[in-house]
Amino acid sequence: MKAEEFWLRYEAGQRIFCNLTFCEIDFNRCDLSDVDFWHSDLTGANFRGAILTKADFRDSVLENADLRQADLRQANLRGANLTGALLDNSIFQSAVYDANTQFPEAAEPWKEQAHYIGPQANLASAQISYLRLEGADLARANLNNVQLQAASLFGASLRQAQLKSANLIQTNLSEADLCQANLKGADLRQADLSYADLTQANLIGTNLTGTNLQSAELRQAIYDETTRLPDNFEPASAGMLWIGPGACLWHADLSSACLAGANLSGAVLLGANLSGADLWGANLSQADLSSADLSQANLWGANLQGTDLRNAILPKTALQGVDLSMAIVENTYSEQSAVS
Amino acid sequence: MMQDFPIRNIFMPAVLVAGSMFSLLTLPALLKQATNNTTEASSPSQAADFELGQSHKDIVIPYIGTAIILSTGVGIGTAELARKRCAARSAQAVQPSSLSKAIASNLETAMQIDIEPAEVNLLSPESAAWPEAETKFKELRPEQLLSKDASCTVVVFPGQYRRCRIQVPPLQTQVYAIEFDQQLYSLLSAGISKTEAIGAIEQLAKTNRAAILTRMNQGYAVWVLEPQGFIDKDSTVDKTLD
Numbered sequence: 001m002k003a004e005e006f007w008l009r010y011e012a013g014q015r016i017f018c019n020l021t022f023c024e025i026d027f028n029r030c031d032l033s034d035v036d037f038w039h040s041d042l043t044g045a046n047f048r049g050a051i052l053t054k055a056d057f058r059d060s061v062l063e064n065a066d067l068r069q070a071d072l073r074q075a076n077l078r079g080a081n082l083t084g085a086l087l088d089n090s091i092f093q094s095a096v097y098d099a100n101t102q103f104p105e106a107a108e109p110w111k112e113q114a115h116y117i118g119p120q121a122n123l124a125s126a127q128i129s130y131l132r133l134e135g136a137d138l139a140r141a142n143l144n145n146v147q148l149q150a151a152s153l154f155g156a157s158l159r160q161a162q163l164k165s166a167n168l169i170q171t172n173l174s175e176a177d178l179c180q181a182n183l184k185g186a187d188l189r190q191a192d193l194s195y196a197d198l199t200q201a202n203l204i205g206t207n208l209t210g211t212n213l214q215s216a217e218l219r220q221a222i223y224d225e226t227t228r229l230p231d232n233f234e235p236a237s238a239g240m241l242w243i244g245p246g247a248c249l250w251h252a253d254l255s256s257a258c259l260a261g262a263n264l265s266g267a268v269l270l271g272a273n274l275s276g277a278d279l280w281g282a283n284l285s286q287a288d289l290s291s292a293d294l295s296q297a298n299l300w301g302a303n304l305q306g307t308d309l310r311n312a313i314l315p316k317t318a319l320q321g322v323d324l325s326m327a328i329v330e331n332t333y334s335e336q337s338a339v340s
Numbered sequence: 341m342m343q344d345f346p347i348r349n350i351f352m353p354a355v356l357v358a359g360s361m362f363s364l365l366t367l368p369a370l371l372k373q374a375t376n377n378t379t380e381a382s383s384p385s386q387a388a389d390f391e392l393g394q395s396h397k398d399i400v401i402p403y404i405g406t407a408i409i410l411s412t413g414v415g416i417g418t419a420e421l422a423r424k425r426c427a428a429r430s431a432q433a434v435q436p437s438s439l440s441k442a443i444a445s446n447l448e449t450a451m452q453i454d455i456e457p458a459e460v461n462l463l464s465p466e467s468a469a470w471p472e473a474e475t476k477f478k479e480l481r482p483e484q485l486l487s488k489d490a491s492c493t494v495v496v497f498p499g500q501y502r503r504c505r506i507q508v509p510p511l512q513t514q515v516y517a518i519e520f521d522q523q524l525y526s527l528l529s530a531g532i533s534k535t536e537a538i539g540a541i542e543q544l545a546k547t548n549r550a551a552i553l554t555r556m557n558q559g560y561a562v563w564v565l566e567p568q569g570f571i572d573k574d575s576t577v578d579k580t581l582d
Contacts, residue, residue, distance in 0.1 A: 016540045018528065019547045038528060056529075059511075079511060099512050118513065134561075135516025135527040137505070154530040154561065155516040157505065172531060174557060175503060194557055195498065212557065215498070 001025075010035075056132065059100075074131055077101050078117060094128050098136075129167070139177075160256075174212075182258050202258050203227050204243060213238075220253055224262070250288075265303075275313075350422040358415030365407040494552040496520055501554065506569040514572055518554070518563055524571070525552055525563030532559050 001020045009017070018038040022045055029049040036056040043061050049069045059079035068088045072095045079100040087104060092112035097103075099118050115126055117133065121141040129149040139159040143166055152172040159177050165185040173188075176196045185205040194214040198221045205226040213230060219239035229235060235242070241252055243262050250270040260280040264287050271291045278298045285305040293313045304324050496518075505514040506524050515526045528551065529540065537560040541551045550565040 014536075014539060016529065016532070016536050017543070018540055019544055019549055036529060079513075134530045137514050137516075152531055154556070155503070155527055157514075157516070172558070192557055214557075 054130070054132070074128070076132060077114070078136075082107070094126070094131070096128070096131065096133065124162075180256060184258060200253065200255075200257065203240070204262070208233075222254070222257060222259075255293075260298075350419050353422055354415040354419035357418040358411045361414045362407055362411035365410065366404060369403070495560075496552060496554055498554075504571050506566065507572050508566050508569045515566075515569070517566065517569065519571070520552065520563075524566045524569040526566045526569060528562040528564045530559070530561040531556060532562070534560060537562050 001017070001022055003025050006017065006022070006025070015034055016036040016038075017040060018036060019040060020037075021041040022037075023041060024044040024046070025042070026046045027050050028046050030047075031051040032047075032055055033051050033053040034055065035052075037060045038056055039059045041061045042057075042065055043063045045062070045065045047070045048066045050067075051071045052067075052075050053071055053073045054075065055072070056076045057080040058076050061081045062085050063081055064084040065082070066086045067082075067090045068086045070090045073091055073093045075092075075095040077095055077097040079098065081102045082104060083102050085104055087107055090112075092114040095112075095114040096117045097114055098116065115121070115123055115128060117136050117138065119137055119139045119141065121138060123138075123146050124142045125145045125147075126143075127147045128151060129147045130151055131148070132152045133156055134152050134154040136153065136156045138153075138161055139157045141158070141161045143158075144162050144164040146163070146166045148171050149167050150170040151168075153176050154172050155175040156173070157177045158173075158181050160180045161178070161182070163181055163183045163186050166183070166187070168183075168186055168188045168191050170190045171188070172192045173196050174192045174194045176193070178193075178201050179197050179199045180201065181198070182202045183206045184202050187207045188211050189207055190210045191208075192212045193208075193216045194212050195216065197217045199217050199219050201218075201221040203221050203223040205224070207228045208230055209228050211230050213233060216238075218235070221238075221240045222243050223229070223235060223240055224243045241247070241249060241254070243249075243259065243264065245263050245265045245267065247264060247267040249264075249272050250268050251272060252269070253273045254269075254277050255273045256276040256278075257274070258278045259282050260278050261282060262279070263283045265283045266286045267284070268288045269284075269292050270288050272289070273293045274289075274297050275293045275295045276297060277294075279302050280298050281301040282299075283303045284307050285303045286307065287304075288308045289312050290308045290310040291312060292309075295313050295315050299319050299322050302322050304322055307324075501518040501520040504517050504519055504524070506517040506526065508515050508526060517524050517526045519525075528544075529537075532540070537553050540562050541553070544551045544564060552563050552565075554561045554563065
């Protein structure tokens with residue numbers, strides 16, 4: 001595409017210019033914020049001093065492009081080929097890239113506060129509101145305290161991700177995979193969670209006021225009295241599990257659940273699967289944990305006074321500092337448990 | 341609703357079953373008592389009157405009360421079963437006229453995009469009883485999607501596609517995609533306007549890249565055909581939206 005045709009379309013309001021060829025086109029000091037150049041060939045293009053905030057360069061070719069002094073804040077560089085590109089004094093603040101992004105030799109985008117997007121990425125406390133991360137793979141990523149307000153994570157994989165106290169107000173999480181994600185204390189007001197998978201997610205203290213939960217999968221997601229749910233939403237009918245004193249959780253699957261500090265005194269956890277669960281400092285006094293699977297669970301500092309642990313499975317369970325006074329531990333399988 | 345579930349099919353069986361249940365519970369006992377006391381009672385009601393006047397009053401009244409409650413419960417249960425059976429029957433039998441209405445409704449109100457009804461059947465997300473066997477998606481091949489106008493833009497709705505994560509060589513990472521009509525489409529853009537979506541599809545068609553649209557709560561999503569794509573064995577998403 002030639003420059004004249006591009007500007008004609010741009011003036012007409014077009015912002016998606018995908019799968020096109022713009023070789024050696026001159027965008028010197030132009031404002032191209034929010035333009036989508038997905039899969040386009042921009043080899044040798046001149047973007048010197050251009051405003052490219054929130055521009056989408058996914059899978060595009062920017063080989064030998066001149067990006068000096070360009071403003072690439074919140075630009076999407078996932079899969080982009082920047083080999084040989086000139087990046088002197090360009091601004092990468094809150095731009096995103098992934099394992100497929102090819103930077104010129106010696107370029108260190110992380111020093112410019114660009115964020116890596118991928119499994120197990122560390123985006124804790126990142127300021128990436130309004131960013132478009134549709135379909136991104138952020139499985140097991142650390143997104144604690146992240147600012148993702150009004151961002152688009154449509155179809156993103158956030159499986160087992162840590163999203164504690166994350167700001168997800170008005171965020172599009174439709175079709176996202178949030179299975180086993182930790183959303184403790186997260187703010188999801190007016191967020192779109194339609195068709196999202198929240199199976200076994202931790203929603204303790206989560207604010208879901210005004211959230212769209214149409215066709216969302218919430219089986220065995222945990223919540224408590226501090227969770228704020230949308231109006232007229234019935235958590236029990238959605239298969240959610242209430243966490244609190246006297247909770248009925250027999251045979252519940254709480255494997256790998258984060259229940260640190262939870263008050264489960266007098267709860268019925270008979271036969272529950274708590275393998276790998278974090279019960280650090282939890283109050284399990286007088287609870288029925290008979291036949292429960294606590295293998296590899298973390299029970300550090302937990303209160304197990306008067307807890308029924310008959311036939312419970314406790315191999316490799318961390319029991320340091322656990323108060324087991326009056327606990328019933330008959331027939332408990334506790335080989336290799338770390339008891340101090 | 342009453343037209344769908346007529347009195348003849350629901351309430352009559354319920355009344356009959358409840359009546360039979362009540363008779364079954366009360367008649368034998370009353371007849372037995374009547375025989376034992378060698379009364380002249382000629383009907384069960386008279387037998388009941390006789391019994392109520394005797395010392396057995398304390399037993400008979402709770403017994404009849406229990407029988408009434410049980411009979412009513414069985415009657416309500418019968419009515420509910422009959423209603424569900426009627427609903428299942430009507431769901432199975434989707435009339436061609438209602439299918440046409442669903443398609444027309446989608447064409448006129450939901451999309452306002454030129455789509456050839458002869459080739460693509462559309463289903464609104466609200467329609468629960470989509471007769472899958474009647475879809476004609478397989479008639480629409482990828483080469484047909486490459487038309488340079490929007491006349492054969494394909495829009496698919498939840499329930500018609502399957503979410504997945506795919507590998508697209510040479511990319512190292514997984515890509516969010518959908519499987520529709522045995523083809524894999526990777527996500528290009530989401531939450532965009534209808535005009536932007538059609539414009540993107542037209543651009544892609546010019547460079548021989550086929551694409552389809554899905555409708556979202558807010559706007560549309562564009563998905564690009566990935567002939568080289570394949571579903572990753574470790575893919576964590578494997579669902580049909582419905």
